Amino acid sequence: MVVGKDAWAQYAEYARLLDAVRAEESARTAGMREAVAQMTAHADELEARLRGQGGMLTTTLATSLRLRPPKLTPLPPEGVVDPPIALSQLAAAIDRGDVEARQAATRGQFPALLPGLSGTMRGLLVYALAALVILGLQGLAFSRSGTETNPIMVLFVIPLMGFVLGYLVLRLGSRTRMTQPS
Numbered sequence: 001m002v003v004g005k006d007a008w009a010q011y012a013e014y015a016r017l018l019d020a021v022r023a024e025e026s027a028r029t030a031g032m033r034e035a036v037a038q039m040t041a042h043a044d045e046l047e048a049r050l051r052g053q054g055g056m057l058t059t060t061l062a063t064s065l066r067l068r069p070p071k072l073t074p075l076p077p078e079g080v081v082d083p084p085i086a087l088s089q090l091a092a093a094i095d096r097g098d099v100e101a102r103q104a105a106t107r108g109q110f111p112a113l114l115p116g117l118s119g120t121m122r123g124l125l126v127y128a129l130a131a132l133v134i135l136g137l138q139g140l141a142f143s144r145s146g147t148e149t150n151p152i153m154v155l156f157v158i159p160l161m162g163f164v165l166g167y168l169v170l171r172l173g174s175r176t177r178m179t180q181p182s
Contacts, residue, residue: 039083046087049094053101061101065108065177105178113173123170130166134159 058069077086107115114122137158142149 039087042087042091043083046090046094050090053094053097057097057101061105065104067177108178109176111174111176113169119174122174126170126173127163127166130162130169133165134162137162 054072058072061067062069111122114125117125138154141154141158
């Protein structure tokens with residue numbers, strides 16, 4: 001009978017060890033299921049942000065900046081993907097896209113030529129440069145031709161060309177990329 005009691009005690013000990021291993025494995029798999037559920041919720045959240053950002057980039061920003069809308073097709077991953085790392089990289093890329101889109105929208109509100117200056121200062125600078133070019137061309141015309149200088153060319157045509165050039169530079173350079181709301 002002693003042998004049976006030892007066998008029973010050993011059986012009971014193995015049953016307790018098996019229960020402990022099952023409980024440990026159950027806790028581990030429950031933790032994995034919870035982590036997978038959290039990653040899935042995070043992935044769904046990132047997907048919603050990405051869709052919203054894509055709509056903002058293609059319709060709002062591209063249209064208002066008068067750019068061709070980008071093609072937003074997903075790229076298949078290369079190699080083995082570690083989901084937590086991939087999700088954090090995706091979140092960082094979405095954040096970077098938001099920041100760059102805001103910067104593009106802000107830059108689109110300023111003129112292409114000398115964006116830091118006011119319209120008046122930009123006009124003064126462009127026309128001052130045009131006047132210097134006109135004076136240089138007039139001086140060149142007088143020095144090369146001497147007494148045979150065409151007064152209409154020097155007094156009217158060269159200044160008119162300078163004015164038109166300055167006007168075109170201001171007209172084209174003062175435009176913003178952002179369309180103005182009607």
